[in-house]
Amino acid sequence: MTTIDERNPELEGIGRYDFGWADSDVAGATAKRGLSEEVVRDISSKKSEPQWMLDLRLKGLKLFGRKPMPSWGSDLSGIDFDNIKYFVRSSEKQAATWDDLPEDIKNTYDKLGIPEAEKQRLVSGVAAQYESEVVYHSIREDLEEQGVLFLDTDTALKEHPELFQEYFGTVIPVGDNKFAALNTSVWSGGSFIYVPKGVHVDIPLQAYFRINTENMGQFERTLIIVDEDAYVHYVEGCTAPIYSSDSLHSAVVEIIVKKGGRCRYTTIQNWSNNVYNLVTKRATCEAGATMEWVDGNIGSKVTMKYPAIYLMGEHAKGETLSIAFAGEGQHQDAGAKMVHAAPHTSSSILSKSVARGGGRTSYRGLIQVNEGAHGSKSNVLCDALLVDQVSRSDTYPYVDIREDDVSMGHEASVSKVSDDQLFYLMSRGMEQDEAMAMIVRGFVEPIAKELPMEYALELNRLIELQMEGAVG
Amino acid sequence: MTVTDAARESVASALEADQVVSHLNPPASYDLADHPVPTGREEIWRFTPLKRLRGVLEGTPSDDRLTWDTTLPDGVTVSTISTAEARALGELAPNDRPSALAVELAGGATLVDVPAELETDGPVLIDLHGESADQLVWGHLVIRVGAYAKATVVLTHTGSARYSATTSVLVGEGAQVNVLTLQDWDDDAVHLGRDAIRVGRDATVRHTAVSFGGDLVRLHANVEYDGPGGDAELLGLYFADAGQHLEHRLFADHNAPKTKSNVVYKGALQGEGAHAVWIGNVLIRKVAEGIETYEENRNLVLTDGCQADSVPNLEIETGEIEGAGHASAVGRFDDEQLFYLRSRGVSEPEARRLVVHGFFNDLVRKVGVPSVEEKLLATVEEELSKNVLQELS
Numbered sequence: 001m002t003t004i005d006e007r008n009p010e011l012e013g014i015g016r017y018d019f020g021w022a023d024s025d026v027a028g029a030t031a032k033r034g035l036s037e038e039v040v041r042d043i044s045s046k047k048s049e050p051q052w053m054l055d056l057r058l059k060g061l062k063l064f065g066r067k068p069m070p071s072w073g074s075d076l077s078g079i080d081f082d083n084i085k086y087f088v089r090s091s092e093k094q095a096a097t098w099d100d101l102p103e104d105i106k107n108t109y110d111k112l113g114i115p116e117a118e119k120q121r122l123v124s125g126v127a128a129q130y131e132s133e134v135v136y137h138s139i140r141e142d143l144e145e146q147g148v149l150f151l152d153t154d155t156a157l158k159e160h161p162e163l164f165q166e167y168f169g170t171v172i173p174v175g176d177n178k179f180a181a182l183n184t185s186v187w188s189g190g191s192f193i194y195v196p197k198g199v200h201v202d203i204p205l206q207a208y209f210r211i212n213t214e215n216m217g218q219f220e221r222t223l224i225i226v227d228e229d230a231y232v233h234y235v236e237g238c239t240a241p242i243y244s245s246d247s248l249h250s251a252v253v254e255i256i257v258k259k260g261g262r263c264r265y266t267t268i269q270n271w272s273n274n275v276y277n278l279v280t281k282r283a284t285c286e287a288g289a290t291m292e293w294v295d296g297n298i299g300s301k302v303t304m305k306y307p308a309i310y311l312m313g314e315h316a317k318g319e320t321l322s323i324a325f326a327g328e329g330q331h332q333d334a335g336a337k338m339v340h341a342a343p344h345t346s347s348s349i350l351s352k353s354v355a356r357g358g359g360r361t362s363y364r365g366l367i368q369v370n371e372g373a374h375g376s377k378s379n380v381l382c383d384a385l386l387v388d389q390v391s392r393s394d395t396y397p398y399v400d401i402r403e404d405d406v407s408m409g410h411e412a413s414v415s416k417v418s419d420d421q422l423f424y425l426m427s428r429g430m431e432q433d434e435a436m437a438m439i440v441r442g443f444v445e446p447i448a449k450e451l452p453m454e455y456a457l458e459l460n461r462l463i464e465l466q467m468e469g470a471v472g
Numbered sequence: 473m474t475v476t477d478a479a480r481e482s483v484a485s486a487l488e489a490d491q492v493v494s495h496l497n498p499p500a501s502y503d504l505a506d507h508p509v510p511t512g513r514e515e516i517w518r519f520t521p522l523k524r525l526r527g528v529l530e531g532t533p534s535d536d537r538l539t540w541d542t543t544l545p546d547g548v549t550v551s552t553i554s555t556a557e558a559r560a561l562g563e564l565a566p567n568d569r570p571s572a573l574a575v576e577l578a579g580g581a582t583l584v585d586v587p588a589e590l591e592t593d594g595p596v597l598i599d600l601h602g603e604s605a606d607q608l609v610w611g612h613l614v615i616r617v618g619a620y621a622k623a624t625v626v627l628t629h630t631g632s633a634r635y636s637a638t639t640s641v642l643v644g645e646g647a648q649v650n651v652l653t654l655q656d657w658d659d660d661a662v663h664l665g666r667d668a669i670r671v672g673r674d675a676t677v678r679h680t681a682v683s684f685g686g687d688l689v690r691l692h693a694n695v696e697y698d699g700p701g702g703d704a705e706l707l708g709l710y711f712a713d714a715g716q717h718l719e720h721r722l723f724a725d726h727n728a729p730k731t732k733s734n735v736v737y738k739g740a741l742q743g744e745g746a747h748a749v750w751i752g753n754v755l756i757r758k759v760a761e762g763i764e765t766y767e768e769n770r771n772l773v774l775t776d777g778c779q780a781d782s783v784p785n786l787e788i789e790t791g792e793i794e795g796a797g798h799a800s801a802v803g804r805f806d807d808e809q810l811f812y813l814r815s816r817g818v819s820e821p822e823a824r825r826l827v828v829h830g831f832f833n834d835l836v837r838k839v840g841v842p843s844v845e846e847k848l849l850a851t852v853e854e855e856l857s858k859n860v861l862q863e864l865s
Contacts, residue, residue, distance in 0.1 A: 389761070393786075394785070399800055401779065402778070402780075404774065408802045409800075414786060
């Protein structure tokens with residue numbers, strides 16, 4: 001039997017985690033481990049932040065100590081908060097052009113294909129975060145002239161303090177949960193986007209996050225404000241080297257979509273299989289606004305991520321497309337949360353998950369319709385595919401309705417790859433693993449087609465890779 | 473060939489024959505220390521207004537009893553046995569604090585015994601009546617249905633009490649059992665109940681919970697299997713009025729291959745503060761290949777001010793299943809149905825009545841005890857006339 005690689009030479013090199021190398025680690029080696037008030041003060045003073053931010057960080061630290069670890073979801077006992085490096089400054093200052101980047105960092109991103117994307121004008125802006133801080137940034141001039149801000153979060157705090165203070169922490173308060181509190185106390189880097197009224201950013205803004213140091217904690221903080229009738233699509237990708245001990249990624253993403261605005265946020269996280277990915281993402285939507293999360297979870301050891309949308313204004317709309325792959329040793333606990341707080345709001349969740357090789361996928365979602373949100377509609381569809389007998393799939397769909405005039409539906413199905421489908425494809429001359437990959441691709445197609453092209457391709461390749469050897 | 477103990481152990485652990493750890497279902501245990509007083513933050517308690525339990529969870533001993541009135545078909549016996557004897561019969565151990573307290577404090581159990589191969593000539597009717605909500609009552613019941621027997625057991629709760637009970641239904645191989653528990657309490661009753669069912673090999677069990685009355689009713693229905701081929705159908709029907717909290721929690725533990733479970737719960741809510749909670753958990757263990765399961769919850773919200781929580785959970789550990797699915801929906805009157813009826817000259821109140829009637833009807837028809845079916849339909853009518861129809865006329 002030939003392998004997939006032999007038949008499809010274009011897939012050459014897909015059979016491994018390609019991002020698992022590590023650069024020589026000068027900055028990380030000397031960074032301090034553990035969390036204390038001193039560490040937090042140190043981060044704040046290195047960034048010469050205003051007093052209010054330091055106060056907020058210290059409040060976060062206090063709440064982090066007080067909040068309990070979640071007792072549900074994945075097993076988080078493997079996280080050793082005292083062994084984590086909370087702030088690793090990459091050795092160089094932020095570069096203005098690609099060529100100014102230090103050689104090793106440039107090599108990293110070259111391997112990830114970022115300058116390529118920028119050269120080909122596939123994106124209108126790029127940010128690259130390496131360890132705790134953003135190292136490279138660019139945005140198209142025409143957008144800059146229209147007043148679009150695309151900065152790293154640290155710079156935004158310096159350059160636009162009023163805008164920053166007005167919105168920071170308004171969507172996700174400091175004490176929202178243990179990991180949001182942790183992020184607030186030690187956050188560093190991330191993207192800050194402001195799209196002024198009526199501005200339509202037609203090609204995506206993009207960010208790449210990379211962890212290089214072992215036991216590193218990456219705590220980026222992203223704040224996106226889409227003003228009235230504006231539109232933006234933001235895409236981020238994540239990778240990390242493979243180390244023997246675990247790293248932690250705990251980001252907070254806050255999005256505010258004003259009247260009639262629209263925001264789409266696409267993440268494909270492909271962290272290596274030793275990263276705990278515990279992320280809080282939340283958006284608020286004013287009247288007539290639309291928020292869309294497209295959420296792909298392929299990598300990481302444990303992911304707990306439930307992008308939320310608060311529909312605060314009439315006719316606001318929320319949509320989440322979520323896809324998760326869990327292979328050996330992985331637990332993808334992902335889902336979505338929709339809170340209907342205004343009349344005639346609508347939401348839809350489409351979640352697809354594939355578990356194989358002993359991996360575990362969970363869908364965990366909440367639909368809440370508050371009193372007064374009459375005429376709201378919500379639809380949830382979650383499908384899970386189990387490829388073998390050793391994997392696990394769970395569905396925990398919470399629904400809380402407090403209004404009579406609503407329509408809410410939830411449906412889920414869990415299936416295995418049917419023998420009929422396999423037989424049909426194989427009777428037409430396909431190898432078994434090829435047929436299996438095709439079935440899985442068909443299964444995730446509704447979501448894959450919503451991804452930007454290069455990510456859709458990547459996703460298809462990852463499926464191919466994930467499915468190889470899945471059978472017999 | 474001899475199987476060594478070590479081999480047996482490793483097979484058992486590979487198949488996860490023991491408890492699968494899940495935050496949804498704390499492990500069963502007789503030890504009260506394993507069931508601490510809930511704070512309200514626990515997954516299994518977070519929907520329940522603990523204050524309204526009025527001290528049931530404190531575990532005060534009490535000699536109060538509900539009055540029993542039983543109608544027994546020939547061959548069926550009711551007797552009192554000790555707590556130890558109940559345990560020896562192989563009842564299912566308690567899985568939460570109220571059921572553990574009930575075992576601890578009831579001072580013995582009541583055994584309803586249907587001998588093997590008996591086909592009863594009528595239902596076993598057990599009417600339980602409480603005098604007032606000042607009474608604190610602990611209940612411990614074991615219903616044993618022998619192999620290849622066929623029986624129907626109807627438990628009716630009326631009057632008022634603060635009642636916590638645990639009931640084990642032990643179903644022998646190939647038996648066919650229909651258990652119905654009707655909660656028709658007065659408005660101030662508190663009822664915490666747990667019905668744990670063990671389905672024998674190739675046995676068929678239907679469990680129906682019907683909750684109309686009471687200030688707070690919180691019922692658990694758990695199913696596990698004693699061998700392949702078991703088939704469990706869990707049905708439920710509830711009508712939450714103003715201020716009522718009706719909570720139904722289901723757990724189908726597919727611990728044997730080729731077993732089936734089908735859960736259908738339907739409820740209507742009306743009036744300020746009516747709160748219905750429905751939590752359906754299905755666990756499909758590694759060993760449970762070739763099983764089929766479906767859980768469904770539908771809520772009909774008739775007025776403003778109601779709250780319906782609906783959570784159909786699924787935990788699946790094997791891909792070799794026939795099918796697993798769940799659905800939940802919350803909605804109000806279907807305007808199209810109303811329009812259809814009105815266009816045929818039916819008045820609006822009558823049309824609404826018919827729609828609700830239709831919503832419950834298919835479920836009521838499945839109960840399988842004619843006298844109870846009639847009573848249920850009459851109660852639904854009565855509930856409707858309390859609010860919806862009054863408002864409109």
